[in-house]
Amino acid sequence: MEQQAILVYDGTMEGFLCCLFTAYEEKLKVVDINPPGAQAGQQLFTASREVITEPDKAKRVWTSLKKKASPAGLRDLKWTFLSEIPGMEMHMYSMIRYILAENVPVDRDFSHPAVLKVSQAAKKVGREKHRMEAFVRFRLTKDEVYFAAIEPDFNVLPLIKSHFKNRYADQKWIIYDLKRNFGIAYDLSAVQFITLDLDPAIGLSGAPEAYFHSSEIAFQKLWDQYFTSTNIKSRANQKLHVQHLPKRYWKYLTEKNL
């Protein structure tokens, strides 16, 4: 009989892939996979064990996966991982096992519960990615850097990097994830991951004079004026407004905070 196991990995995608490697190698019946510190549902008689991350093993799993899955399926897996939704690991695990077990590509088989779950989670992440591309509001700092702070539901900074790099190639900018305490910074040549010690006074919106350019607040006011003037009062539709612009994003938006 297969041995039951709860696997604990280091929280990285590579670490997660190593769990698959271990499961195959030792013929384990995996009942749960958790990042460190997660509240694992304690199961009687099931040992919880730590999986050491070894890049080579992760690569082997990914390579065999690439042979059997479509680019869209691989993207769904990567994006789902970034969702950080508790328990997603097991859906990803079942999906990968299903893909590796079949001879034809099955990563688009939406009638399979794990495949559907993963594609739905990826869709959520895609939506958050798109929202961040839309709702990031840069504020010009005193040292001429366009700065934005965000608190996205999912870990989407790695996904929005290239969008902002292509778009703002001639200005320095920083987008900082306050929730996960790291950011991406562009210095006119490349984008780098950074961590900063930020004064909470910088905030998500507004333009405190200690940090921001003297013209910054003027442009925020102009934008707010535009936002107000372009609204058609006789078509007011608050429900639709909030549906498109959920309240949890308002804190970023210049036009909602002046």
Added chain:
Amino acid sequence: MDYERIKEKLSILADAAKYDVSCSSSGSKRKNTSSGLGDSSGMGICHSYTEDGRCVSLLKILLTNHCIFDCAYCVTRKSNDIKRAAFKVQEVVDLTIHFYRRNYIEGLFLSSGIFKDADYTMERLIQVAKKLRLEENFNGYIHLKSIPGASDELMREAGLYADRLSVNIEIPTKSGLKLLAPDKKHEDFMKPMEKVKNEIIQYKQESKLIKSTPRYAPAGQSTQMIIGASGESDRDIMYSANFFYKKYNMKRVYYSGYVPVAEDPRLPALNSQVPLLRENRLYQTDWLLRFYGFDIRELLNEQNLNLDLEVDPKLSWALRNRHLFPVNINRVEKQLLLRIPGIGLKSVNKILQARKFRKLNWEHLKNIGIAMNRAKHFITCDSREFEVKEPSSEYLKNVILGTSSGKFRKDIGSQLSLF
């Protein structure tokens, strides 16, 4: 920069531009290859939404609201007693750049009242676009209005800097136009459309031979019609729309429910409701034409001059064509899947993918996310249970209405009594 003065102009000229509903910023292929500012090669992005629920994607303003014309439906018409203002070319350029750098917008949508004459106005619009492209190295999205009556020369130049060009026909029928915009000629609207269409074709052909051919209006052209200002039927509107799609290769036709802006015996009264639901049904019809393979004559014809406000146009069509249903979800080809009420494009693709692996049952379909309350009456799947009995279409419609809700329901008046 005199921020207060600019702010005042912005309030006047954004307010005057807001009745143009076009907002799309997609479809262009302008990449940021020059390490400049902006990129419009991806999908469009809505950076905000106003309290009327419309998206804010572009900085949509008029260059000026001075106008020599007196079109009854327009807030900027000559005879209307309102504040007038005009932006300088450089002011528009600066605003666009500063807003874009802060990630407020995808680009600029510049229109204008017609001052002096068509050519003079068009020239100013082109100057803004040219400055943005050449001096600011700006690769964001630019949508310019074609001014009816502008010369061919100018129309050609406009397309070299703009991503999209549009001229709004506004009134769907010739007779309506004569009544409400007596200064304007129908041909003046058609001429720039024809010109832009031909230029797009020509530039495309040349670029096949010579790679360095500049792009000409890569996001194509669009137009807009006002709904409910001149007593036109839905058939009039959609047949016009169909004509524009076919004849001028329009990327989009927009429908704008008439917002009363003036007391005029030729127009709906000032306190009348904006026809939001009708507008919505027209957009749904537009989508059925462009993405679902419907022919306009199936949806609107002699017997059906107007769309059913109570149910969406696809369901309405299906209720009139019960002999085609039920269809087996596991067998029918894509064309027919697209015609099932309650199943959209994305679900169709998911069904096509999923049914390669196994026969789908109700549970699968529900998980995929189709609108079961409508769809279940028109399909069979891998299950012995199915809904299709043989009730009359009128009865079925009431059953479906009873299992759904809509915020406009109270406006239509109820026909919901089942028995």
